[in-house]
Amino acid sequence: MSPKFIGVGVGPGDPELVTLKAARYIQQADIISYIANSKGESQAKSIARLVLPPAGGYEELPLLMPMSEARAAANTVYDNAAIAIHSAIKAGKQVVFLCEGDPLFFGSFAYLLLRLQGEVNCEVVPGISSLHAASSALQLPLTLLQESFAVVSGRHSFEKLAAALRQHESVVILKAGRSRQRILAALQATGRTAEAQYLEYIGREAERIQRDIQHLDAEPGPYFSLFVVTKQQRKHH
Amino acid sequence: MSPKFIGVGVGPGDPELVTLKAARYIQQADIISYIANSKGESQAKSIARLVLPPAGGYEELPLLMPMSEARAAANTVYDNAAIAIHSAIKAGKQVVFLCEGDPLFFGSFAYLLLRLQGEVNCEVVPGISSLHAASSALQLPLTLLQESFAVVSGRHSFEKLAAALRQHESVVILKAGRSRQRILAALQATGRTAEAQYLEYIGREAERIQRDIQHLDAEPGPYFSLFVVTKQQRKHH
Numbered sequence: 475m476s477p478k479f480i481g482v483g484v485g486p487g488d489p490e491l492v493t494l495k496a497a498r499y500i501q502q503a504d505i506i507s508y509i510a511n512s513k514g515e516s517q518a519k520s521i522a523r524l525v526l527p528p529a530g531g532y533e534e535l536p537l538l539m540p541m542s543e544a545r546a547a548a549n550t551v552y553d554n555a556a557i558a559i560h561s562a563i564k565a566g567k568q569v570v571f572l573c574e575g576d577p578l579f580f581g582s583f584a585y586l587l588l589r590l591q592g593e594v595n596c597e598v599v600p601g602i603s604s605l606h607a608a609s610s611a612l613q614l615p616l617t618l619l620q621e622s623f624a625v626v627s628g629r630h631s632f633e634k635l636a637a638a639l640r641q642h643e644s645v646v647i648l649k650a651g652r653s654r655q656r657i658l659a660a661l662q663a664t665g666r667t668a669e670a671q672y673l674e675y676i677g678r679e680a681e682r683i684q685r686d687i688q689h690l691d692a693e694p695g696p697y698f699s700l701f702v703v704t705k706q707q708r709k710h711h
Numbered sequence: 712m713s714p715k716f717i718g719v720g721v722g723p724g725d726p727e728l729v730t731l732k733a734a735r736y737i738q739q740a741d742i743i744s745y746i747a748n749s750k751g752e753s754q755a756k757s758i759a760r761l762v763l764p765p766a767g768g769y770e771e772l773p774l775l776m777p778m779s780e781a782r783a784a785a786n787t788v789y790d791n792a793a794i795a796i797h798s799a800i801k802a803g804k805q806v807v808f809l810c811e812g813d814p815l816f817f818g819s820f821a822y823l824l825l826r827l828q829g830e831v832n833c834e835v836v837p838g839i840s841s842l843h844a845a846s847s848a849l850q851l852p853l854t855l856l857q858e859s860f861a862v863v864s865g866r867h868s869f870e871k872l873a874a875a876l877r878q879h880e881s882v883v884i885l886k887a888g889r890s891r892q893r894i895l896a897a898l899q900a901t902g903r904t905a906e907a908q909y910l911e912y913i914g915r916e917a918e919r920i921q922r923d924i925q926h927l928d929a930e931p932g933p934y935f936s937l938f939v940v941t942k943q944q945r946k947h948h
Contacts (some may be wrong), residue, residue: 489731518846578846627857
């Protein structure tokens with residue numbers, strides 16, 4: 475296989491939700507790269523633990539992300555990583571970047587891909603996103619037949635949240651941690667509180683599912699939390 | 712493992728996009744069920760070919776779907792299948808239902824699940840949906856940071872398509888086959904033609920990607936076709 479930069483989705487948390495293709499690429503990699511915190515801990519690497527080759531079988535290229543929310547600091551990390559990955563691929567190495575969930579769905583991989591596209595061969599292996607992990611955990615169809623479906627971020631304005639809740643039968647609200655109060659208010663204002671369910675840390679040890687969000691307090695929750703809103707009364711078709 | 716009805720996503724076409732968990736459940740199944748056409752051919756079963764045990768290692772329960780679009784005929788098939796699955800599980804068997812893509816995203820599995828939930832133990836294993844397969848094939852981020860994202864069906868009205876195209880940065884239009892003309896008109900009316908890309912049969916032999924949809928004629932296309940629309944000018948963040 476010619477040297478490539480390959481973004482690989484490892485799914486949202488359950489290590490068995492890695493695909494056969496992701497497993498194969500991870501096992502063939504010369505360099506495995508991932509986002510890590512300042513201690514070097516990486517959620518994506520932890521999710522990939524079932525398929526990672528034994529230590530020493532590959533080089534690691536962790537992207538240590540600063541805690542700060544400043545984009546400039548993150549951009550410097552991406553710039554440096556892109557240069558390192560570029561030179562590794564030119565030297566004939568296979569570089570696999572591990573991504574939580576799906577690589578191109580609200581993920582950091584996009585920032586590396588934008589820097590390397592056109593410069594080196596790239597490939598993307600899709601992963602199970604939190605959308606599909608959430609509906610599976612709830613055993614709730616995300617969409618049926620003619621229904622339409624929107625994904626919004628908890629960071630959106632009250633107006634944008636309410637508009638999506640009014641216009642689409644199914645709505646998933648991601649990044650619901652800090653803005654839980656605003657989300658609960660938008661659900662209330664659009665009459666959809668009873669149609670909403672709440673999840674955090676899907677497929678991880680700390681997984682929590684709250685089917686009746688009346689019991690959810692208005693305190694902020696973790697980053698990996700989301701609401702799934704669907705039409706309550708669905709008939710058999 | 713106690714007997715269960717398990718819906719398992721096998722991904723959109725590439726047999727390597729099956730998860731380790733789906734593979735394990737398929738290999739442990741007593742009965743493997745799937746939608747088939749009147750000749751008994753099943754797309755989902757074909758996608759699962761890398762992980763299906765040798766013939767004879769399991770019983771098969773195909774749901775032969777009538778060609779007609781009448782819901783009543785399909786409902787009869789689901790009713791019968793639900794009864795057969797229910798009795799198999801009560802007899803201690805593990806029943807795995809193979810689903811193209813993700814089981815709960817526009818899939819037929821929902822109709823079986825609605826009939827069996829509360830009656831027998833159920834579980835759902837998420838799969839790679841066409842959303843994520845499409846963005847991987849295009850190497851195109853579906854969403855970045857504050858962007859919002861909608862999924863609509865080509866069967867929706869012109870007005871509904873246009874509203875989604877106006878309100879969301881990213882839009883995926885599924886089931887784009889028969890209504891290609893209406894979709895092209897809605898893209899034109901909302902000024903998003905240049906931001907749209909077209910795909911059909913992702914990950915299959917007949918895969919086709921049209922990045923410049925100006926070259927797409929207005930004839931109907933296959934059922935498994937979709938448009939991905941994203942903001943054209945994305946800056947590095």
